Amino acid sequence: MVSRVIPVDPFDLVIFGATGDLARRKILPGLYRRFCDGQMPPEARIIGAARTEQDSAAWVEQVAEAIETFLPAEKRDPAGLKAFCERLRYVPIDATGTAGWDALRAEMREGMVQAFYFSVAPSLFGALAERLHNLNIARHDARIVVEKPFGRDLASARELNATLAAHFREQQIYRIDHYLGKETVQNLMAVRFGNTLFEPLWNAQYVDHVQITVAEEVGVGGRGAYYDKSGAMRDMVQNHLMQLLCLTAMEPPAHFEPNAVRDEKLKVIRALDPVAPEHIVRGQYKAGQHPSYLQDVENEDSLTESFIAMKLHIANWRWNGTPFYLRTGKRLKSRKSEIVVHFKKTPHSIFDADAGSRSNVLSIRLQPDEGIDLRVTIKEPGPGGMRLIDVPLDMSFADALGPEATDVPDAYERLIMDVIRGNQTLFMRGDEVEAAWGWTDPIIEAWTRRADQPVPYAPGSTGPEEAAILMHRDDRRWREI
Ligand code: NAP
Numbered sequence: 001m002v003s004r005v006i007p008v009d010p011f012d013l014v015i016f017g018a019t020g021d022l023a024r025r026k027i028l029p030g031l032y033r034r035f036c037d038g039q040m041p042p043e044a045r046i047i048g049a050a051r052t053e054q055d056s057a058a059w060v061e062q063v064a065e066a067i068e069t070f071l072p073a074e075k076r077d078p079a080g081l082k083a084f085c086e087r088l089r090y091v092p093i094d095a096t097g098t099a100g101w102d103a104l105r106a107e108m109r110e111g112m113v114q115a116f117y118f119s120v121a122p123s124l125f126g127a128l129a130e131r132l133h134n135l136n137i138a139r140h141d142a143r144i145v146v147e148k149p150f151g152r153d154l155a156s157a158r159e160l161n162a163t164l165a166a167h168f169r170e171q172q173i174y175r176i177d178h179y180l181g182k183e184t185v186q187n188l189m190a191v192r193f194g195n196t197l198f199e200p201l202w203n204a205q206y207v208d209h210v211q212i213t214v215a216e217e218v219g220v221g222g223r224g225a226y227y228d229k230s231g232a233m234r235d236m237v238q239n240h241l242m243q244l245l246c247l248t249a250m251e252p253p254a255h256f257e258p259n260a261v262r263d264e265k266l267k268v269i270r271a272l273d274p275v276a277p278e279h280i281v282r283g284q285y286k287a288g289q290h291p292s293y294l295q296d297v298e299n300e301d302s303l304t305e306s307f308i309a310m311k312l313h314i315a316n317w318r319w320n321g322t323p324f325y326l327r328t329g330k331r332l333k334s335r336k337s338e339i340v341v342h343f344k345k346t347p348h349s350i351f352d353a354d355a356g357s358r359s360n361v362l363s364i365r366l367q368p369d370e371g372i373d374l375r376v377t378i379k380e381p382g383p384g385g386m387r388l389i390d391v392p393l394d395m396s397f398a399d400a401l402g403p404e405a406t407d408v409p410d411a412y413e414r415l416i417m418d419v420i421r422g423n424q425t426l427f428m429r430g431d432e433v434e435a436a437w438g439w440t441d442p443i444i445e446a447w448t449r450r451a452d453q454p455v456p457y458a459p460g461s462t463g464p465e466e467a468a469i470l471m472h473r474d475d476r477r478w479r480e481i
Contacts, residue, residue: 008420010043012112014104016095016128017119018048018059022147024066026178027119030413032067035087036080037409039417047107049093049100059090095124095131105137114142115419122149126163133167143419145174148239150428152230153444154437161430170430174419179240179337180426181411181418184370185247188339191364191372191395193252198362201343204322208359209474211325211340212244214366215332215481219285219459220296220306228297231304232282236328238440242269243428244366245324248339249314258424262432269435273313275443281466282452283307285331288459293331303447305454306330309467311474327467327478331459336481337366351386358388363479370408371395 093100151157246265253260282305307329345357
């Protein structure tokens with residue numbers, strides 16, 4: 001396969017929080033990969049900013065070390081690293097202070113795309129936005145990139161939106177959800193809207209149900225204090241799972257264009273019915289080889305969930321009667337994220353009674369191995385009568401397109417390049433985020449009111465037994481994780 005990387009326009013990208021975990025693990029290694037791949041033009045410049053007093057040379061050393069640590073050897077190129085590092089500058093700045101801003105302004109060049117990545121705590125977004133605007137550092141067409149969490153409820157999300165809107169227009173604001181940058185998520189749209197095969201079947205008449213799973217093997221780790229105030233609903237469902245749900249369920253947009261896509265996603269959130277308490281299961285992992293959730297967060301009275309499973313209903317013509325089951329949790333059996341569309345059984349089997357009615361299953365895997373497969377029924381080869389088996393019609397990229405096709409940019413790489421290109425399609429709009437909080441808030445408020453107790457589950461399992469029962473009641477089963 002021939003690489004068709006198109007370089008983006010030359011840019012100045014400022015990373016606030018340049019010494020932090022996210023910058024070191026994802027943003028800088030991602031930018032380096034885009035540079036090595038020829039997507040970043042030679043004139044591009046990356047300016048790191050944080051409070052730490054150091055010069056550019058010291059930061060460059062940290063960046064080189066981060067690239068060595070977080071990228072496997074086969075994705076590194078020593079010559080490329082040297083050339084990449086020549087594009088780096090560092091300016092010490094306290095987001096809430098007055099020093100350093102003149103030095104930052106001096107780094108900004110005319111005629112470059114201007115982007116500011118806020119890889120800092122959300123409490124600093126307002127101070128950064130205000131200074132970039134009031135000190136005339138950001139131009140009228142500058143872009144700002146903001147990280148999750150975008151608020152912790154509707155009120156705080158509105159406040160954050162209002163703070164940013166005081167200094168930047170919506171077209172300048174890029175709210176990152178890295179799930180949207182995954183190759184397969186975009187492939188989901190290609191499969192749905194680039195083929196005639198699927199779209200006519202993509203509705204309640206032919207789809208029995210949809211399962212969306214984001215399972216993690218890890219526990220809350222060092223994020224205990226933050227996570228305990230958040231929980232799976234705020235940390236995963238309101239943003240990542242909701243976005244996957246929207247892309248799966250939305251109507252075809254008129255164009256693959258930012259507002260057309262985001263309008264359709266917003267309609268899905270607005271069509272979500274409130275969820276009945278008996279359609280939600282909340283869990284907390286117990287101790288095993290590792291400490292329990294309660295030990296991890298050092299709060300033995302915590303009522304925060306590390307697992308959630310729920311059954312949702314989208315109240316519109318397309319989906320009336322087709323449930324969407326969402327499930328996410330920590331310390332589960334394996335790390336797996338997928339969207340699985342279970343089509344209805346054939347209405348009548350013309351084969352032996354024991355062959356039964358069959359159903360097709362389309363699975364869109366986000367991790368660990370991105371790919372799409374469709375299970376179809378065929379005759380088992382050979383003699384012995386009409387025996388049926390289900391086989392996967394594998395749409396993995398490597399088989400069809402060659403091994404280079406699997407060497408796709410990481411979600412962060414793609415999304416940062418989209419910021420430079422000025423394409424907001426894969427970023428959340430302010431009203432989408434608010435609508436998602438508007439839907440989750442009453443659920444969380446009800447738990448708080450009732451002091452709802454999460455059920456314990458064994459680490460390394462598929463979650464609490466109650467989650468399996470949620471499915472059994474509907475005569476269905478979760479997919480293996
Ligand atoms: P982190 O490791 O704590 O880093 C925070 C960064 O902000 C550091 O570079 C710190 O450097 C800088 N900083 C702190 N106070 C500052 C101030 N007053 N002025 C200027 N810079 C300041 O945090 P992180 O994990 O990188 O997370 C950054 C953001 O990304 C957060 O909003 C987080 O929720 C989000 N996020 C992170 C991840 C992840 O995997 N890490 C994933 C998703 C979202 P100095 O101390 O030198 O100032």
